[in-house]
Amino acid sequence: MHELPINDVLPQLKDNLSRNNSAVLIAEPGAGKTTRVPLALLDEPWLEGKKIMMLEPRRLAARSAAHFMASQLGERVGETVGYRVRMDSKVGKTTRIEVVTEGILTRMLQNDQALSDIGILIFDEFHERNIHGDLGLALALESQGVLREDLRILVMSATMDAASVASLLHDAPIIHCVGRQFHVDTVYVPNPAHVSMEKAMSSVIREALTSHEGNLLAFLPGVAEIRKVKRELEMMTLPDEMVIRTLYGQLTLSEQSDAIRMEADGRRKIVLATSIAETSLTMEGVRIVVDSGLMRTQVVSSRSGMSHLTTVKVSKASADQRRGRAGRTESGTCYRLWSPLEQDSLQIANTPEIMSSDLSSLALEIAVWGIQDPKELRWIDTPSELAFGQAVDLLKRLGAVDQRGRITSHGRQMAHVGMHPRMAHMILKAIPLQCGKLACRLAALLQERDIFKGNRAFNNSDISTRMEQLILWENQGMPNVDDPSLDVAAMHRIIQETRQIGTNLDLKLQSSAQTDWCGILLSFAYPDRIGQGRGDGRFLLASGRGVEMSMVQPLSRSEYIVAAAVDDRGIEGRLLLAASLSESSLYRYQQELIQEKDMILWDHELQGVKARRRWSLGALMLQEKAYPKPPEEEVAYALLEGIREEGLQLLPWNKVSTQLRQRLLFMHFITPSQWPDVSDEALLATMQDWLLPSIYGMKNRNDLQRLQLTSIIEQYLLTWDQRRELDTKAPTHMTVPSGSRISIDYSDSDQPRVAVKLQEMFGLLETPRIGGGRIPLTLHLLSPAQRPVQVTSDLASFWQGAYFEVKKDLKGRYPKHYWPDKPLEAIPTRRTRPQQ
Known part of the structure; x- marks a missing residue:
């Protein structure tokens, strides 16, 4: 060594x-x-x-x-x-x-x-x-x-x-x-705004190959970008005998190995790679690195729980790892498609997957381990409560854990499958339906990139068309033809993965079922993504998320679909892959998720209580029928809710009941601890106590008009003693010196008033008082034509001063009427002049 x-x-x-x-x-x-x-x-x-x-x-x-x-x-x-x-x-x-x-x-x-x-x-x-x-x-x-x-x-x-x-x-x-790192020159080549990243990468790659010796490793965010750059390079004039290799996760291990080892014939090569080439690998002969500065990462939406791939800038740590690939065996050069200023703004390290990814697999493993709260384990970064809660909610829907988060026997089987919980659940549900092979193939297909390569001839979102093509190709003996419309390498991997899943489960794969089972199987994996058509290729998912198709296609007309892949960005998510689901299949295979609920609620348009029986799946309303004999108590409560929505004006207030409320408000104003609050807010908040007993059997606004509100308020809000005291301290009327019985207006709680002709008050020295003598009435003294000429709460002062000015004016306008010089000695009258 x-x-x-x-x-x-x-x-x-x-x-x-x-x-x-x-x-x-x-x-x-x-x-x-x-x-x-x-x-x-x-x-x-x-x-x-x-x-x-x-x-x-x-x-x-x-x-x-x-x-x-x-x-x-x-x-x-x-x-x-x-x-x-x-x-x-x-x-x-x-x-x-x-x-x-x-x-x-x-x-x-x-x-x-x-x-x-x-x-x-x-x-x-x-x-x-x-x-x-x-x-x-x-x-x-x-x-x-x-x-x-x-x-x-x-x-x-x-x-x-x-x-x-x-x-x-x-x-x-x-x-x-310390490492054994050879010197690496760093060259910053900012990508012009008007030039695509792929063209800029291709241009820099060609320049680097002509300026330096050795193999070249180019970092790109994903497979789509690798393919585009490969096409650009193939159209360029490159140094003689160059070999272009690709390196990314979906390739077979053999294909990946070919990318990292020296070419057998000694030719120079370009390796177009994703982040897979950042660490651990010693790529022989690499002396040049060209870095796009981008990477693909999976992010989970906190609002919907859906995950999507997004392209982000690399961190400083990743950029340094990539740069180091050029100096593993000898000195080299690294080209970066960004500026030194942008380099300074990069985050220090990548966001850990545990802080941004779907946590359902992690939640399942933790449950199998025997705990429900991730805080019981030691982590560098503890999973977020929101993301972990969303993961546990999914596991509950799939039957992997019970309502307390404890693993179920089905959950243990799912963990044994060793796949994402959605896929594991789908396969286990498919086996007794004799659809095991189709489910395994569907799981493998969903983990691969699109076999249609984005070909416009197959430009649709229907996963069934991909499954049909895959089955046809397998039945033809899996020919290794160079078909520009199909990704044959991906299809080989799907078949291999399908067989491996079956082997892992010791599953004798049944013959393929019809592809119209795709929707049923997907509904097992994605019960929260069962979608109901809203027209024009738009669907509402059971999770409450709206999605739409980017183009009109046969799937657009489906009454129900299951969304397998969604670009969750934007107001409406973009549907990438889905399968149609018939209504009969939905009711047959997802019956346990369908909730039957009786809806007894106030309908504003009907101005009454509507009773319906509703069948729903999450946010989807599947069916609704009339509910002929709803419980009387529930109707009464719904009626109360309608009054809360519409306001107390829904009740039949007349002059008597309205004045009763105003009198009570006056008494509550002067002694709040002894009298009930009958304001709108208080009455609406306490309807269960004072109104509910009287509305049983009623169901709409017309029925409410039969209510006797005066009797109801007196019965449920006042004691017998309070009723007597109310008549004494807040009387409905006042008898004035002329003998007239005048109604007292309590609409202003702190200033009850009486409107009375001035002539009817002759002889009365002091202002009448109510509330046990505490509150003087506000007197609106009227002319013979019933127009106010004076407002006062101090009648004695009025007689002594203001009366004489008022008298001059009234005597001129109403000469036939009686306007004495001494009002306190005069005879009060309702007529023009007092009768002798």
């Missing part, structure tokens, strides 16, 4: 692990940590013949590390060193170092919480903060703390906040190692 920087710190690492059960290793790129550390620990006494398990975030890195370590031992993979990744594994009875991807560790922990045959867990490239890595570490720490104190945990990274990880590992020691 040639010397690597990691060799200098291996003695320190061994010493720390002999005395502690945890450690953190920060080793710069090129140090050799991934392939040297596991081999160096093989003979440590504390290992006691147990295995070393190392976790890699990516399948390609896991396989590459295992192959390299095996070659260092002069062995084949599967002997001392082996690997386990999804759909591929090479381990044997003598295997002592297993390199696995993080989902594999989770399964092993669930099957054996003590990890009884593992001596040390190594989390490599932990800075990537893969959600499975965070979960795996949390469960491993729980196992170490409760069951396996002797289990060693080593966290390794090139760039990471070592202090926070060391703290999580109970103040584990931190070992630092």
Whole structure:
């Protein structure tokens, strides 16, 4: 083995692990940590013949590390060193170092919480903060703390906040190692606003190839951009004998391996890659990096719980990792399609997946582990309560956990499937329906990119058309033809994945059912995304989210659909993939989700209570019928709700009942503790007490007109003593000196008033008082024509002063009327002159 920087710190690492059960290793790129550390620990006494398990975030890195370590031992993979990744594994009875991807560790922990045959867990490239890595570490720490104190945990990274990880590992020691990084020149080439990123990348790639030697690695956000740049390069004049390779997650492991190794014939090559090439891999001969500065990440919408892929700028840490790819074996150059100013504005590190991704798989694993609250585990970043709550709600709908969040037997089966909970639930529901193979294929298809390559001839959102094409192609013997309209490589992967899922489940795959079962199966996976047509290709989902199709197509006319993929941005989400669902299938296969509810409520237009029986699925109203004999009490309560909505004017207030309310308001004003509040707000708030008993049997505004409000208020709001006191202290009328009985106006609670002709008040010295003598009445003294000539609450002062001015005016206008000089000695009269 040639010397690597990691060799200098291996003695320190061994010493720390002999005395502690945890450690953190920060080793710069090129140090050799991934392939040297596991081999160096093989003979440590504390290992006691147990295995070393190392976790890699990516399948390609896991396989590459295992192959390299095996070659260092002069062995084949599967002997001392082996690997386990999804759909591929090479381990044997003598295997002592297993390199696995993080989902594999989770399964092993669930099957054996003590990890009884593992001596040390190594989390490599932990800075990537893969959600499975965070979960795996949390469960491993729980196992170490409760069951396996002797289990060693080593966290390794090139760039990471070592202090926070060391703290999580109970103040584990931190070992630092410098890397073997060759000098890399950085060239900033900002992308002009009017030039597409793909054209700018192609131009910079061509310039870099002519200016520098060696292979070139270009970082692009996704497969679509890789294809566009590849087409641009193929139309350019490039240096002689250039090979263009692509590298992204959906490729087969064989295709990925071809991209990272030297070409057999020695030709130079361009590798167009996603973020998969950032870490762990030593790509032979790469001396040039061209970085778009973009990456694709999955984000969950907090409003809908749906996830979507979005393109974002890379962090400084990712940009440095990408730059370092050019200096692994010799000096190189990195071209960045942004400016130094933009570099300064980049965030320091990528947002951990656990803070932005769908947490339903994590929630299921935690439930299988035996806990419901993620706070019971140790995390670097604790999952958000909102995102975790949305995940648990989904698991409840799928029957994976009960209402308290505890795992069910069905949930354990779902976890055993080892797929996203939606897909696992769909497959398990499909098996007894003899649709197991179709469900496995549907799950595999949904995890792949679109097999139609965005071809306009197949430009629709219907997943059934893709399934039909896939089945036809398989029945034809899976010909490896170069079909520009179909992604044959993706179709091969779908078939391979389908078979692997069936093998994992020990499932004898039934023959394919008709593709019209796609909607039924999808409804099992996405019950919250069953959509009801609203016309013009627009649908309302059971979750309450609105979605629409970008173009008119046969699926647009469906009464019901199930949305498998949605671009959730915008007011209306854009429907990407869906399948039609018949109404009969909806009722047959989703009966347990359909709720029957009696709706007894006030209808403003009808001005009455409407009683309907409604069948709904989430936000979807499936059916509604008249409810002929609703319970009388529920109708009465709905009627009260209608009065709250419309206001008290819905009740039959007449002069007598209105004055009664005003008199009570007056008494409440002067002695609030002794009299009820009959304001609008108070009456509306207490209708259950005073009005409800009288409206049984009523159901609309017309019925309410039969109410006798005066009797109701007196009966339910006043005692017998209060009624007597009310007549005394707040009388309805006042008898004036002329003998007339005048109604008292209580509309202004703090100033009750009486409107009376001035002539009828002759002889009365003092202002009449009510409220037990506390409140003087406000007198509106009227002319013979019933027009106010004076308003006063001090009658004595009026007679002494203002009367004489008023008298002059009235005597001139009404000469036939009686206007004495001494009003207190005059005879009050209702007529023109008093009768002798």
